[in-house]
Amino acid sequence: MKTVAIRFEHVGRRFATEARGEVWAVRDLDLHCDAGKVTCLVGPSGCGKTTLLRLAAGLDRPTTGRVFMNGETIAGPTAGIGLLSQEGDLLPWRRVIDNIAMGLELRGVPRAERHAQARRVLEQVRLPPEVAHSHPHELSGGMRQRVALARALCHDPRVLLMDEPFASLDEQTRERLHGEFIELWQSEPRTVLLVTHSVEEAVLLADRVVVMAAGRLTADFAVASARPRDVFQPDMIELLRRVRSALKSEPEAASSPVARGAGRKIQI
Amino acid sequence: MTARLTSWLRKAARGALLPLAVLDLWWLAARHSVVIPSIASVMDVLAHPFCEPPALDSTSLASGVAVSLLRVVLGFGLAAASGIPIGLLIGRCRAVNEMLSPSIAALMVISPVAWLPVTILVFGLSSPAAACFGDNAWQHGLLDQLRFAVLAVIWMSAFFPVALNTAAGVRGVREAHVEAARVLGASPGQLIRKIILPGAAPSILTGLRLGAGVAWRVIIAAEIFPGTRSGLGYMIVTAQEQGRYEYAFAAIVIIGVIGLALDGLLRAAAWPLGRWQAAQR
Known part of the structure; x- marks a missing residue:
């Protein structure tokens, strides 16, 4: 059913x-x-x-x-729920890893744990690990959307x-x-x-x-x-x-x- | 020599042209006038900041700087502490905006110094020392110099730029960022701390820079007013009355240097934010 x-x-x-x-x-x-x-x-x-x-x-x-x-x-x-919009709506002042881990951060997950999860999701969306420390404006449009998808998936909705x-x-x-x-x-x-x-x-x-x-x-x-x-x-x-x-x-x-x-x- | 160094030297040389021209004019004017102090005499005052000339009520340049700075730091600190939360409310809450904006628009066009007679009327010559130690306030020299009336004027001068820039910054935060955070589970407090304040930070820092600049200009004007017996403004007036213009000139140089340092400090604080803000445009 x-x-x-x-x-x-x-x-x-x-x-x-x-x-x-x-x-x-x-x-x-x-x-x-x-x-x-x-x-x-x-x-x-x-x-x-x-x-x-x-x-x-x-x-x-x-x-x-x-x-x-x-x-x-x-x-x-x-x-x-995970939400992904047309522009991605990443926070420009946060690094990629902190953008991805935001949902976990808001739930009080410790930093090391949420960063580890964010790195796993980053890999799932096929972004290289070094992207983690970039800011959104340093990425291409496609990479930004991948990061936004990773953010939407990071808390496993x-x-x-x-x-x-x-x-x-x-x-x-x-x-x-x-x-x-x-x-x-x-x-x-x-x-x-x-x-x-x-x-x-x-x-x-x-x-x-x-x-x-x-x-x-x-x-x-x-x-x-x-x-x-x-x-x-x-x-x-x-x-x-x-x-x-x-x-x-x-x-x-x-x-x-x-x-x-x-x-x-x-x-x- | 690298291209970067050449470019920096060219920039520095251009920036130094006007100050050098002013120094030249000053030197010429001092040579042909008995009133205008020589550059050397002003430098001598600057080189001995703790010297207490009896002609200037035995107040040193260093103590004048300390009193003026302390007044500005306290008044500006109060303005920042009240202006940021009120600006946040104005920016986020339509009712607060409609309630406060007309009053703020009317009050901000009045020169802060114009409020000094009013604040003296309200606070008299009371100071934090008077409030804490009563009749023994005079024993706490520096604290006794921080008149509430002057602090209120400093607060008023810095409050409006801080509050209005905060409100503008908060209104400029993209609703999409707020909604993205709401969907990720942000509480109202988290929204303010993690989205709204960081998003509005460039504008808030601009407000703080403007507020600090206005506060520093206003303190000098406020100290020139009768009733104040310390600070750089008071030193300028006393030096003029006593014909000791080298002290007045030295105070003016110090005012410029401190104003520049304050602005530089706040600019440095805003620098990391400028990178992503520029990229957003």
């Missing part, structure tokens, strides 16, 4: 904007993410993907409905929330990171909720692709192909066509000002 790790139950999130009055970023949405599976949310900008991820992370609260994590209602950020983590990378780095991410996930399957603009990325990485538009779920595709996948496989080409078709059939999102930091947002 499948275990559900994240469940959205009749979830709605409304914002008051200065320019457009009240806007529903997410409306009456039901979704469950199976434990140990990769679920990808795809959709146009402003369709509510990031809002949904923030609700799952406990960084925001739904206006209507409830969000459950492993059966418990989410009332705020909880232990057991069972659920990983990823908000367009590969979007700011060049194509070659992105492809390499896709492969490494899947290897990492296969070595220890965690529940992953991944938000992306890229349909290719979604079908390459996910067990399930969910299409969103205007704050609602509009299509849901199971991806059964074995990994590693290739977008030129016939079944992948067909899946890509169907997902793209689902995206095109929906109108542009009516609610746009939901991305973090985009314009002023007032919580109702």
Whole structure:
């Protein structure tokens, strides 16, 4: 029997904007993410993907409905979640090792122990040990994202929330990171909720692709192909066509000002 | 000679041009005036900082420096200790910002020295020594010179730059960093200690530098006011009244050197932060 790790139950999130009055970023949405599976949310900008991820992370609260994590209602950020954003959001004044070990530091783990764990994770994300003492600005974009992934994994979360983590990378780095991410996930399957603009990325990485538009779920595709996948496989080409078709059939999102930091947002 | 050394020497030579020109003008002016002291006489005062000339109430240059510095350190310390937490509140809490910002905007345009009559009215000539030892305060010379009225003016001069720069720095901390730490399990106290204060540190240090500079300028002006009987400002006024301009000039040189040292010290403290801040731009 499948275990559900994240469940959205009749979830709605409304914002008051200065320019457009009240806007529903997410409306009456039901979704469950199976434990140990990769679920990808795809959709146009402003369709509510990031809002949904923030609700799952406990960084925001739904206006209507409830969000459950492993059966418990989410009332705020909880232990057991790792979050990876587009920019990585590493702390620029901290060395790489201290960035990675931050979650453990906040839990009071002794320095030697947390550094040892951080070095193990650094190796898992295929970064050389000497990077540990660098500052984030001394690294390339791909390396910074690897460090951010290491930080999200260091406290061994069972659920990983990823908000367009590969979007700011060049194509070659992105492809390499896709492969490494899947290897990492296969070595220890965690529940992953991944938000992306890229349909290719979604079908390459996910067990399930969910299409969103205007704050609602509009299509849901199971991806059964074995990994590693290739977008030129016939079944992948067909899946890509169907997902793209689902995206095109929906109108542009009516609610746009939901991305973090985009314009002023007032919580109702 | 390496290129680095050549570049450093060129930079030093350019920086020394103006001071050398001023020294030249001073030398010329001293030769043609009986009032302006010679460079040698000023150097002589600087070389004997513990000399206590009877014409200047038997106060030495060293004691003047000690009293002025102690006043600034105490007043500035109080300003930093109060300005950083209040700036943090202004930066993080909208209600506090809306409550304090109009008052701060109105108060900060008033020259701190203008408050001296008010602080003298409030505190009189009381000092920490008077508060602790009552009538025997005069026996605790240095402590008795730290008038609350002057300390309050120093506090006021440094408080606004420290508080406002802290608030600006706190507002500039990326919300994404705060949220990343929240997801990693940071408590409100940990958020302040590990994210907000380090993130705002460059701006806080700028505020401290500005505050220290203003406090140092204001102390000299405050000591010139009647009622103060010690410090570098008092020495300048007394030297002028007694026609001992070499002491006034020596005090001015010392004021410049200490101001430069204070700024250098705070710049050095801010240097490690500057590296990641520059990389962020």
